[in-house]
Amino acid sequence: MTHGIDIQSISLTREGAEVFRDFSLQLRERRIGIVGRNGAGKSSLIRLISGLVAPQSGMVKVEGVDVLKDRAGALETVGLLFQNPDHQIIFPAVVEEIAFGLEQQGLSRAEARARARSVLAHHGRADWEDRLSHALSQGQRQLLCLMAVLAMEPRWILFDEPFASLDMPTGLAIEARIKALKQNVVIVTHDPSRVEGFDRILWLEAGKIAADGSPDEVLPRYRAAMEDLARSMAC
Amino acid sequence: MTHGIDIQSISLTREGAEVFRDFSLQLRERRIGIVGRNGAGKSSLIRLISGLVAPQSGMVKVEGVDVLKDRAGALETVGLLFQNPDHQIIFPAVVEEIAFGLEQQGLSRAEARARARSVLAHHGRADWEDRLSHALSQGQRQLLCLMAVLAMEPRWILFDEPFASLDMPTGLAIEARIKALKQNVVIVTHDPSRVEGFDRILWLEAGKIAADGSPDEVLPRYRAAMEDLARSMAC
Amino acid sequence: MLSLALPKRSWAHKLPASVKFGVLAVLMVGLMQFGTLTGQLIGLALAAGLTLSLGLTASKIALQALRPVLWIVAVIVIWHFWQREFSQGAVFGIRVVAMVGLANFVTLTTPLPEIIALVERLAQPIRHFGLSPRLPALAVGLVLRFIPELRARYAAMTDAWRARSPRRPRTKLVAPLAFSLLDDADHLAEALRARGGIAPLPTRRDQHGT
Amino acid sequence: MERNLTLITVFAALIVVLGLVPAIPLGFGVPITLQSLGVMLAGAVLGSWRGALAVLLVQGLVALGLPVLAGGRGGLGIFVGPTAGFLIGWLPAAFVTGFIVERIRALPVAVAAGIGSVLGGIGVLYALGIVGFWLFKNAGMGPEDTPMSLWTATLIMAPFIPGDLVKAVLAGMIARTIARYRPSALIARA
Ligand SMILES: Nc1ncnc2c1ncn2[C@@H]1O[C@H](COP(=O)(O)OP(=O)(O)OP(=O)(O)O)[C@@H](O)[C@H]1O
Ligand SMILES: Nc1ncnc2c1ncn2[C@@H]1O[C@H](COP(=O)(O)OP(=O)(O)OP(=O)(O)O)[C@@H](O)[C@H]1O
Ligand SMILES: O=C(O)CCCC[C@@H]1SC[C@@H]2NC(=O)N[C@@H]21
Ligand SMILES: [Mg+2]
Ligand SMILES: [Mg+2]
Numbered sequence: 001m002t003h004g005i006d007i008q009s010i011s012l013t014r015e016g017a018e019v020f021r022d023f024s025l026q027l028r029e030r031r032i033g034i035v036g037r038n039g040a041g042k043s044s045l046i047r048l049i050s051g052l053v054a055p056q057s058g059m060v061k062v063e064g065v066d067v068l069k070d071r072a073g074a075l076e077t078v079g080l081l082f083q084n085p086d087h088q089i090i091f092p093a094v095v096e097e098i099a100f101g102l103e104q105q106g107l108s109r110a111e112a113r114a115r116a117r118s119v120l121a122h123h124g125r126a127d128w129e130d131r132l133s134h135a136l137s138q139g140q141r142q143l144l145c146l147m148a149v150l151a152m153e154p155r156w157i158l159f160d161e162p163f164a165s166l167d168m169p170t171g172l173a174i175e176a177r178i179k180a181l182k183q184n185v186v187i188v189t190h191d192p193s194r195v196e197g198f199d200r201i202l203w204l205e206a207g208k209i210a211a212d213g214s215p216d217e218v219l220p221r222y223r224a225a226m227e228d229l230a231r232s233m234a235c
Numbered sequence: 236m237t238h239g240i241d242i243q244s245i246s247l248t249r250e251g252a253e254v255f256r257d258f259s260l261q262l263r264e265r266r267i268g269i270v271g272r273n274g275a276g277k278s279s280l281i282r283l284i285s286g287l288v289a290p291q292s293g294m295v296k297v298e299g300v301d302v303l304k305d306r307a308g309a310l311e312t313v314g315l316l317f318q319n320p321d322h323q324i325i326f327p328a329v330v331e332e333i334a335f336g337l338e339q340q341g342l343s344r345a346e347a348r349a350r351a352r353s354v355l356a357h358h359g360r361a362d363w364e365d366r367l368s369h370a371l372s373q374g375q376r377q378l379l380c381l382m383a384v385l386a387m388e389p390r391w392i393l394f395d396e397p398f399a400s401l402d403m404p405t406g407l408a409i410e411a412r413i414k415a416l417k418q419n420v421v422i423v424t425h426d427p428s429r430v431e432g433f434d435r436i437l438w439l440e441a442g443k444i445a446a447d448g449s450p451d452e453v454l455p456r457y458r459a460a461m462e463d464l465a466r467s468m469a470c
Numbered sequence: 471m472l473s474l475a476l477p478k479r480s481w482a483h484k485l486p487a488s489v490k491f492g493v494l495a496v497l498m499v500g501l502m503q504f505g506t507l508t509g510q511l512i513g514l515a516l517a518a519g520l521t522l523s524l525g526l527t528a529s530k531i532a533l534q535a536l537r538p539v540l541w542i543v544a545v546i547v548i549w550h551f552w553q554r555e556f557s558q559g560a561v562f563g564i565r566v567v568a569m570v571g572l573a574n575f576v577t578l579t580t581p582l583p584e585i586i587a588l589v590e591r592l593a594q595p596i597r598h599f600g601l602s603p604r605l606p607a608l609a610v611g612l613v614l615r616f617i618p619e620l621r622a623r624y625a626a627m628t629d630a631w632r633a634r635s636p637r638r639p640r641t642k643l644v645a646p647l648a649f650s651l652l653d654d655a656d657h658l659a660e661a662l663r664a665r666g667g668i669a670p671l672p673t674r675r676d677q678h679g680t
Numbered sequence: 681m682e683r684n685l686t687l688i689t690v691f692a693a694l695i696v697v698l699g700l701v702p703a704i705p706l707g708f709g710v711p712i713t714l715q716s717l718g719v720m721l722a723g724a725v726l727g728s729w730r731g732a733l734a735v736l737l738v739q740g741l742v743a744l745g746l747p748v749l750a751g752g753r754g755g756l757g758i759f760v761g762p763t764a765g766f767l768i769g770w771l772p773a774a775f776v777t778g779f780i781v782e783r784i785r786a787l788p789v790a791v792a793a794g795i796g797s798v799l800g801g802i803g804v805l806y807a808l809g810i811v812g813f814w815l816f817k818n819a820g821m822g823p824e825d826t827p828m829s830l831w832t833a834t835l836i837m838a839p840f841i842p843g844d845l846v847k848a849v850l851a852g853m854i855a856r857t858i859a860r861y862r863p864s865a866l867i868a869r870a
Contacts, residue, residue, distance in 0.1 A: 015370045015864075037402040038374030052660045075666040083373045083400070086321055087657040088664070092615055104666035124468060134622060135250045138318045138396075139273030139425075152665070161373075164399045165318070167272040167425050168458070172465035190374075190402050223403075230407035233359060287629050307636035315633050322626050323633070325646045327861040336634040367861065369653055387634065498756050535747070546709055546762075555826075566761060573755025577745030585744050609689055609737055610744070616693030645857050652858065652865040655690040659682040667682045 004028035010058030020207045033195025034188045036204035042188045046158040050080040079154035085141035101152045119151045139165040158186045239263035245293030255442045268430025269423045271439035277423045281393040285315040314389035320376035336387040354386045374400040391419045482579035487588040510564040517571030691722040691734040696748040703750035709762030713750040719770045720801040720851040723777030724793035727868035731774035765812015769805045776800030781868040789859040794852030
């Protein structure tokens, strides 16, 4: 009885600017990629899906959970990797940051810390245990955010530009880990090659769906359009 | 009589962790790329070069200017694009943000604003004039930072991951603009293809130079090493 | 961190935080009630004895923490003596030093996580109002997080300023700093929401699985 | 909900950090401190209830013994010291400041916040602060001692007036800037 993500005629205005008007969308696929230009509304969309932004009208349900109202339910259902790690990190210490979400899911403080440590070790970063998050490099902070989200194992995980600050090997390793996840995944990215083998690609343009289909249908058209644009901008 | 960037046996410790020890480097080329893993010290290095971070010992000169002490001189000599737009943007309004650096270079307030407007128009963003910087998307914020730095036209421009949040056409357009700059350029990036045709590539690894040479010498080795690493991490 | 702390654990660290804070509260009230000099002297001796029992280094740290209070007390005592109110001056001076000494003793020997855990336990009754008892503890934790963050923000912003200006920012950063704090509050609110927010906790991890 | 919490904690932290600006100690034990500017701002920006909660949080930190007051002071001892009345009075001060900004909507934010700060952050605050100081001075006196009069206690507070008026003006200006560029954060008027 899986319902997936169900967005029902949403309208969203942020600081006076309209981002979505009467926008509807159903997502059921296991691997979904979202592409589109800067300011198209990609981050706004996945913030809506994770219940962080309240639309002026309309409704978002994920696996039947009203993500805006039922926060405890949303916790098990959707997880979000923020585009800017500085906006996601809450705690000064690396271990606390990972443990917090686990505690929120009902683990005791000690259990959560133990799990956080094993997550660090699993990603080959056992030595980060005592480090402070603000003294990590930008890419290291993004990895910390990724670990914190993956540790919580929600049924849907939304990644906003997960590879933007990662170095090549870390990026490739995370890509492989994401591919292997049993959960449903949505990735927002400016790099089409990262979502090549996915089940479905959405191309968002100024708050509307410009194209929606398999990677083979959408990505070549997207690439061509972007290159055209680049040529017209370069002059 | 150009001296370029001259880094003389620098030691840098940030919050107790040693980033560089007795590190020296001369940079004279017009197009320099820096690659390396997360936490290798790339951002720390270009912050040193722009005189924002003070080393515990050693000295940095750019075109003969002691960037740490002579801030007025440094301003005409080096400009920096921060890796995280949130760390660069100061002012609430887009126009103010671009005009600020110009005013500091001696333009009157009115002149600076007029120039800021023409910079926006030149990048096809004339409609951003009245927007507030915090209400831009992440990629739009990065573009704003880029415009603010480019407008000041210092002799050396240091870019820390300039393409990380840009969409494809904007990324390509900015790449073309950077290529066409008459100034000297240093680009830090995780994407080797962005610095393919450059004059010199530095590969930084844990605060040391792992390789230094032309793109043809360095980049294939860097790519191979990173892919090896990825394979060993993936398991 | 900003809070008072000792480099080493002491015997007093082993006492439960609730006991230490409970006894401290009783002592405070007691010292206020007894106007006699002997009462205050007993309090002072207790504070001094407890502090000394932590060892020499700890006593030095405690004395440092006392310094700002000491000289205010000195001024008032001198004023009283000037007015020839000797007993009143002495009672006042000894009382303040004893109280602050005792309070510092408790703070010094109770690590922050234990203090926060205590807050959490004391806050259990707010469960009845549909609020999570973790809320006050979380609030305390967040304030303590924001304090260094405020300085870091200031430092980051002066960096951004210095990267483009040879002049000092002076008061020009006050407004941008205020905005960046408010934005921080927004981001932090979203980050908290993204991880379940401040709704009462689920009791078991698999409660919502289907 | 979460936003209320984080805004309240930000202003609590602001009050604490303003205590790091060196305070000017006065002989009678109550320092001139910037922290009361933080109290005015908490009320003017967050409004009555949230502003008061921000202060309550600071008071909680003081009670826990954390050195969050000017000069690195903290601990339960403060609540029985010369500044106790002021410290406790911060709470109604922020509340009244916020209440006035919320209610007098006809006036521009800057003016309302200024007036609120004067009435709440000076008027209400001094009333409690003076009584607190007076009780403190006269506590534990024998029958033969001469108690200080409430009037004397009031006169002693005169040195605070100029500084606190400047703070009220600042609070008004800052509230106006916030209303202009981050209107949604000015909850008192949102
Ligand atoms: N915090 C905000 N407040 C107000 N408006 C915002 C905010 N963030 C984004 N917007 C606006 O909403 C629109 C969509 O922004 P969004 O962040 O969703 O874009 P995006 O597709 O994620 O872009 P990018 O690729 O740059 O990350 C943009 O026009 C932007 O100006
Ligand atoms: N603000 C800071 N305070 C203390 N230490 C820091 C800070 N920023 C970075 N470091 C440390 O300095 C080292 C170098 O960091 P730096 O930011 O220069 O790396 P980088 O090469 O730019 O990495 P990335 O690719 O992730 O941006 C890292 O080990 C990091 O932990
Ligand atoms: O630190 C404390 O214990 C509280 C200090 C209260 C000082 C009061 S607030 C109003 C008045 N104006 C000042 O500058 N100081 C006093
Ligand atoms: Mg985005
Ligand atoms: Mg970096």
